[in-house]
Amino acid sequence: MRVVGVGNTLRGDDGAGVVTADRLAELRPDLDVETCAGEVGTLLDLLDGEEPLVVIDALRSGGPAGRVRRFPDGALPPRREAGGTHDAGLGEALELAASLGRRPPSLTVIGIEGARYDLGVASLSPEVARACETLARELAGELTGASTGGLSATAE
Amino acid sequence: MTHRVPEGARDLSVAALARVEGEGAMRIRLRDGELEEVAFSIYEPPRFFEGLLAGRRMDEPVDITARICGICPIAYQISAARAIEAACGVTIDEGPIRELRRLIYCGEWIESHALHVYLLHAPDFLGYDSAIALAKDHQEVVEQGLALRKAGTELVRVIGGRASHPVNLRLGGFYRAPSPAELAGVRPLLEAAREQALATVRLVATFDFPELEIDHAFVSLKEEGRYPIDAGRLVASTGLDAPVAAFDEHIVEEHVERSTALHARLSGHDGTFMVGPLARYALAREDLSAVARSAADEVGLPAVVTNPYQSIVVRAVETLEAVEEALAIIDAYDEPDRPAVDVPARAGTGYGASEAPRGILTHRYTIDDDGIIVDARIVPPTAQNQLAVEGDLTSFIDDHRHLDDETLRWQLEQAIRNYDPCISCATHFLDLTVERE
Numbered sequence: 001m002r003v004v005g006v007g008n009t010l011r012g013d014d015g016a017g018v019v020t021a022d023r024l025a026e027l028r029p030d031l032d033v034e035t036c037a038g039e040v041g042t043l044l045d046l047l048d049g050e051e052p053l054v055v056i057d058a059l060r061s062g063g064p065a066g067r068v069r070r071f072p073d074g075a076l077p078p079r080r081e082a083g084g085t086h087d088a089g090l091g092e093a094l095e096l097a098a099s100l101g102r103r104p105p106s107l108t109v110i111g112i113e114g115a116r117y118d119l120g121v122a123s124l125s126p127e128v129a130r131a132c133e134t135l136a137r138e139l140a141g142e143l144t145g146a147s148t149g150g151l152s153a154t155a156e
Numbered sequence: 157m158t159h160r161v162p163e164g165a166r167d168l169s170v171a172a173l174a175r176v177e178g179e180g181a182m183r184i185r186l187r188d189g190e191l192e193e194v195a196f197s198i199y200e201p202p203r204f205f206e207g208l209l210a211g212r213r214m215d216e217p218v219d220i221t222a223r224i225c226g227i228c229p230i231a232y233q234i235s236a237a238r239a240i241e242a243a244c245g246v247t248i249d250e251g252p253i254r255e256l257r258r259l260i261y262c263g264e265w266i267e268s269h270a271l272h273v274y275l276l277h278a279p280d281f282l283g284y285d286s287a288i289a290l291a292k293d294h295q296e297v298v299e300q301g302l303a304l305r306k307a308g309t310e311l312v313r314v315i316g317g318r319a320s321h322p323v324n325l326r327l328g329g330f331y332r333a334p335s336p337a338e339l340a341g342v343r344p345l346l347e348a349a350r351e352q353a354l355a356t357v358r359l360v361a362t363f364d365f366p367e368l369e370i371d372h373a374f375v376s377l378k379e380e381g382r383y384p385i386d387a388g389r390l391v392a393s394t395g396l397d398a399p400v401a402a403f404d405e406h407i408v409e410e411h412v413e414r415s416t417a418l419h420a421r422l423s424g425h426d427g428t429f430m431v432g433p434l435a436r437y438a439l440a441r442e443d444l445s446a447v448a449r450s451a452a453d454e455v456g457l458p459a460v461v462t463n464p465y466q467s468i469v470v471r472a473v474e475t476l477e478a479v480e481e482a483l484a485i486i487d488a489y490d491e492p493d494r495p496a497v498d499v500p501a502r503a504g505t506g507y508g509a510s511e512a513p514r515g516i517l518t519h520r521y522t523i524d525d526d527g528i529i530v531d532a533r534i535v536p537p538t539a540q541n542q543l544a545v546e547g548d549l550t551s552f553i554d555d556h557r558h559l560d561d562e563t564l565r566w567q568l569e570q571a572i573r574n575y576d577p578c579i580s581c582a583t584h585f586l587d588l589t590v591e592r593e
Contacts, residue, residue: 044302
């Protein structure tokens with residue numbers, strides 16, 4: 001089991017995935033937890049692993065700030081068409097990984113709805129900060145150890 | 157994408173250049189066949205971080221600025237460290253610490269260039285709208301890019317402590333220096349990367365390049381005998397040769413009404429200028445390794461490349477250069493006695509510049525006697541290239557206005573991609589605005 005928090009902690013709620021992952025690592029030092037900025041190459045490397053993978057990322061879907069949603073099997077809803085010139089996001093990385101035949105044995109994406117993504121802001125909105133703490137605690141209780149098991153794939 | 161077109165006008169816009177709406181956009185208006193407006197505008201995330209740095213301790217920017225860009229954290233870390241060290245009167249221009257910095261920077265170049273060449277730029281030339289589509293038909297091409305990139309990732313991980321968000325860099329050097337054996341462990345990957353990089357040069361040189369000639373001045377760093385990567389003086393094709401400390405005298409930024417971004421000009425030069433692979437290659441071709449130079453010769457790359465679409469070939473040559481340089485540094489590496497030199501605080505202003513994969517990244521810090529940052533300034537490469545990008549778009553449209561909208565838009569997007577713009581620095585989140593619940 002590997003847990004990856006994706007995001008940028010200097011961009012307001014964009015850091016939700018990283019904050020949650022860091023907190024989870026504090027609560028459960030036995031887990032394999034890491035963070036990444038969401039750069040597509042790194043995401044592809046992570047998706048190439050042989051262990052079940054949980055990815056925690058900030059989500060912008062128009063819902064209330066702090067709402068946590070789970071997407072088992074990495075089944076993200078269709079995203080708005082948007083091509084980056086420089087980088088891609090988790091959605092593209094998943095799609096690219098699939099077309100290359102890369103897929104971890106299981107993949108759960110957990111999205112935390114953010115409210116503000118201001119550049120140069122090193123803090124989360126209060127609702128999002130609370131959601132991160134709650135989610136980290138939930139995952140700490142839910143996830144089994146580094147070598148075995150996985151995550152219950154309960155949707156939403 | 158196309159909207160509110162006045163009668164008789166063609167309005168091309170690409171709002172989806174960036175991960176976040178409004179962060180980067182290209183707007184082009186043609187009326188009755190005449191070009192009415194070209195605007196390429198971006199927000200520049202680094203600017204927003206300057207305020208965050210003021211009031212912090214001088215050892216913090218190396219960590220904080222690494223988080224500005226997920227693609228080039230090392231560039232931010234090295235420029236930040238060099239600037240603060242300069243403010244404190246410390247220079248690290250030779251010795252094992254400097255070599256280690258250059259080595260990890262080579263890793264970032266390999267990662268970033270491989271990603272851009274294979275996942276972002278090659279699909280344009282091969283007729284695909286994305287790497288995803290390319291991978292479906294030519295998995296081996298994408299796999300080669302990812303394998304090449306991996307050598308860079310491994311270098312960054314071994315020296316930086318982590319592949320993403322490197323944690324081992326600090327003012328004065330590193331928290332821990334890798335052993336020669338650890339570095340030697342990356343050698344097999346780099347040797348494979350040398351072949352992959354050479355194959356990449358040969359592959360991309362066969363692409364068909366849309367015709368476009370540019371006339372921008374070239375600006376890069378320069379160091380005799382070494383291709384500009386982690387350090388150097390500020391030079392230009394105009395004859396400029398100055399220390400990085402004189403950056404503000406030579407690269408002057410001005411506000412432009414339509415954009416929040418500052419537009420940069422080369423002082424004393426009427427035209428536009430560019431930074432990045434084409435500039436480095438034009439100004440430092442003679443400093444390339446024999447292997448990289450002979451690869452460039454083999455594919456007939458001219459000594460000065462003036463078609464920006466050929467930047468993909470220059471990037472491939474630079475990737476080979478980074479691999480060669482990494483191997484040379486590893487072979488000559490002596491573990492330093494101490495992984496970092498002391499950087500005692502003293503009041504002053506310092507500049508630090510390095511060649512991020514997409515061009516010169518300059519940091520300037522003013523600190524007080526207690527080592528607290530009074531003022532910070534970051535000038536990223538994309539900001540410097542903004543006017544050059546607009547110039548390229550204008551020239552291209554002038555010659556290609558007969559193209560239909562879709563083809564024109566695509567080739568213009570490609571023209572922007574020539575610069576590998578750092579539009580999406582610090583932004584990545586999942587965007588799901590069309591979803592209905």
